[in-house]
Amino acid sequence: MDTLEACAEIWVSAKEAEAKAIAKRREAEDRMLSLIGVSESHEGTTNAESGLYRIKIASRMTYAVDSDKVQELAAEAGVEPALSELFRWKPELNKKQWEHCAENIRSALAPAITTKPSRASFVITKNEE
Secondary structure, eight states, X not given: OOOHHHHHHHHHHHHHHHHHHHHHXXXXXXXXXXXXXXXXXXXXXXXXXXXXXXXXXXXXXXOOOOHHHHHHHHHHXXXXXXXHHHOOOOOOOOHHHHHHSOHHHHXXXXXXXXXXXXXXXXXXXXXXX
């Protein structure tokens, strides 16, 4: 029977299996990196073969930019014109401020904002019996 409890039980079971599968996959990936000799700081593509398997590893670095700091440093060095070429400036909506700003401001800027629903997220815990 398709009950809310049955669906929740399936979900909890699937999430547990998913977490175990992710941990197992990451452990295998870490071992392969070690066996192939790819360091954590490597950036680029590495290919390896072993019996039936062809393995392609794409290693990338993640970059985070402190926008206030980079603007301050660019001003000090007199290189502000380079910022628009070197960095993407992505505006993000401050929803709380947006909801409380003047209606004329909201209506003027609203055409630049797209709103679409995201997938619902769930947290389900089993009650202790």
